Amino acid sequence: MRPGPVFSKFALSKSARCRHKLLFRFWPMEQIVILDFGSQYTQVIARRIRECNVYSTIVRFDTPASEIEAMNPKGLILSGGPSSVYAKDAPLPDKAIFKLGVPVLGICYGVQVLAHFLGGKVEKGDKREYGKGTLTVADRECALFKHLPAAVQVWNSHGDKLTRLPKDFVVVGTTDNSDYAAIEHPKRKIFGIQFHPEVVHTPRGREIVANFVHGICGCGKSWTMRNYVEQATEEIRRQVGSDRVILGLSGGVDSSVAAALIHRAIGDQLTCIFVNNGLLRAREAEVVQEVFGRNFKMKLQYENASALFLRKLKGVTDPEKKRKVIGKAFVDVFQTATKRAGKAKFLAQGTLYPDVIESVPIAGNPAAMIKSHHNVGGLPKNMKFKLLEPLRALFKDEVRQLGVELGLPKEIVQRQPFPGPGLAVRCLGEITGSKLEILRKSDAIVVEEMKLADLYYKTWQTFAVLLPVRSVGVQGDERTYDFTLAIRAVESQDGMTADWVKVPYDLLEKISTRITNEVRGINRVVLDITSKPPGTIEWE
Numbered sequence: 379m380r381p382g383p384v385f386s387k388f389a390l391s392k393s394a395r396c397r398h399k400l401l402f403r404f405w406p407m408e409q410i411v412i413l414d415f416g417s418q419y420t421q422v423i424a425r426r427i428r429e430c431n432v433y434s435t436i437v438r439f440d441t442p443a444s445e446i447e448a449m450n451p452k453g454l455i456l457s458g459g460p461s462s463v464y465a466k467d468a469p470l471p472d473k474a475i476f477k478l479g480v481p482v483l484g485i486c487y488g489v490q491v492l493a494h495f496l497g498g499k500v501e502k503g504d505k506r507e508y509g510k511g512t513l514t515v516a517d518r519e520c521a522l523f524k525h526l527p528a529a530v531q532v533w534n535s536h537g538d539k540l541t542r543l544p545k546d547f548v549v550v551g552t553t554d555n556s557d558y559a560a561i562e563h564p565k566r567k568i569f570g571i572q573f574h575p576e577v578v579h580t581p582r583g584r585e586i587v588a589n590f591v592h593g594i595c596g597c598g599k600s601w602t603m604r605n606y607v608e609q610a611t612e613e614i615r616r617q618v619g620s621d622r623v624i625l626g627l628s629g630g631v632d633s634s635v636a637a638a639l640i641h642r643a644i645g646d647q648l649t650c651i652f653v654n655n656g657l658l659r660a661r662e663a664e665v666v667q668e669v670f671g672r673n674f675k676m677k678l679q680y681e682n683a684s685a686l687f688l689r690k691l692k693g694v695t696d697p698e699k700k701r702k703v704i705g706k707a708f709v710d711v712f713q714t715a716t717k718r719a720g721k722a723k724f725l726a727q728g729t730l731y732p733d734v735i736e737s738v739p740i741a742g743n744p745a746a747m748i749k750s751h752h753n754v755g756g757l758p759k760n761m762k763f764k765l766l767e768p769l770r771a772l773f774k775d776e777v778r779q780l781g782v783e784l785g786l787p788k789e790i791v792q793r794q795p796f797p798g799p800g801l802a803v804r805c806l807g808e809i810t811g812s813k814l815e816i817l818r819k820s821d822a823i824v825v826e827e828m829k830l831a832d833l834y835y836k837t838w839q840t841f842a843v844l845l846p847v848r849s850v851g852v853q854g855d856e857r858t859y860d861f862t863l864a865i866r867a868v869e870s871q872d873g874m875t876a877d878w879v880k881v882p883y884d885l886l887e888k889i890s891t892r893i894t895n896e897v898r899g900i901n902r903v904v905l906d907i908t909s910k911p912p913g914t915i916e917w918e
């Protein structure tokens with residue numbers, strides 16, 4: 379991802395975040411602790427557990443056992459990872475974690491860690507086991523495989539493999555390539571599996587995770603967004619007391635849900651500041667005012683700074699320069715707005731769990747590259763607020779559920795990601811008011827038609843891009859010389875990679891006809907058929 383300011387959240391350094399860490403305290407009733415050995419799937423494991431209505435926390439692999447014990451986990455999971463347990467600087471846990479007396483599940487590299495500490499042997503396999511495989515369940519009584527058939531499709535990704543069982547372990551599953559693909563220490567409830575139950579390519583993996591957390595660790599189903607609303611409301615009240623809170627509302631999912639939650643807790647002690655930078659999509663400013671001002675009756679301070687942003691952007695064509703100009707203007711406008719909002723002790727942010735997990739910087743781990751473009755900018759030093767981050771324990775899908783629970787409309791809860799610099803990175807070349815108007819009208823048609831076809835919420839992002847290219851056309855009997863508009867629709871899981879969506883031809887035809895008929899200034903519509911990589915999702 380490219381660097382660029384993110385306006386719904388001010389980026390903070392890890393150390394600054396740690397200083398703020400205790401501000402939003404949250405104690406789940408029960409939790410599973412996941413030790414992260416650098417797998418790109420660690421967060422997926424955490425999400426799968428939460429989908430079982432059990433809270434999960436990710437900690438670094440070397441977190442001292444005493445700290446983990448203090449978290450009172452009902453079970454531990456050792457994640458996969460790209461290393462080999464015999465490598466010189468292999469990530470290894472505090473071995474006292476095996477004495478905590480709670481069930482343990484080692485996944486992939488995690489099973490090798492188990493073996494390393496508990497008397498087994500790990501060696502380089504003759505061939506890497508990668509991709510689909512079949513696990514033959516050797517012990518149908520094994521609690522991990524309860525209600526599963528004797529042969530289960532699984533997904534593997536490992537080079538090393540177990541060649542000797544750790545002491546007192548038994549084999550509970552095999553694959554063509556491994557006699558020890560799944561192992562168990564029945565008395566101590568320690569399990570190891572070579573495959574990845576968390577990925578979608580292990581179709582019954584969710585049941586395996588559920589068997590572990592419910593059947594083996596004995597967790598109930600207390601982690602629900604309904605419960606979270608109650609706990610978080612209390613915690614916000616406790617933390618804020620009678621002070622005031624300011625929140626930068628962008629209209630995106632995170633800041634919107636944070637606003638609704640905080641408002642539920644403290645009502646008028648919250649002031650939301652919504653900056654219209656003139657780079658928003660059609661009706662965006664109106665929807666925010668309608669939903670938060672009129673429906674929720676929040677104190678909403680609307681700052682229309684469109685003219686200022688346009689002025690600052692005059693003559694700017696370089697994409698990164700655009701981002702910088704917009705980022706700086708935003709901070710200035712926001713700072714002035716906070717002064718107008720009156721004295722407040724807290725600044726609320728919609729920071730999510732993936733932003734605060736301390737990732738393990740292990741070479742070869744693609745997850746380490748994920749968040750770079752969220753790291754530019756920063757809370758201006760002279761803004762002396764305490765942070766209030768009531769979503770910092772949640773994943774994005776949980777935030778959407780929470781939004782529904784709080785009564786936010788689908789239009790906001792299911793909102794597609796929208797870049798902080800807004801339409802500026804979709805209006806190529808120099809930005810002018812009239813070009814933005816053309817883009818806004820065209821984009822609204824793309825969105826409307828995709829919604830009518832029930833495709834909008836099924837795509838990751840769908841939008842229009844205005845190209846700085848004019849070409850000759852003929853409309854009515856007249857020759858035209860107008861702009862070209864590109865339609866971009868992509869599928870993605872996380873924005874890191876994306877596939878272009880095969881939008882049906884008749885729908886494309888309808889969109890193209892409507893745009894050329896209804897939007898003056900466009901005489902040609904094209905479709906972007908580039909995936910990421912090699913393209914990026916945004917054009918700038």
Ligand code: XMP
Binds near residue numbers: 384798874
């Ligand atoms: P790219 O274009 O890099 O985008 O494939 C990946 C995801 O990030 C969003 N994006 C941004 N978000 N500030 C943001 O807040 C930015 O400067 C920015 N640039 C891209 C993009 O919409 C997509 O979801």
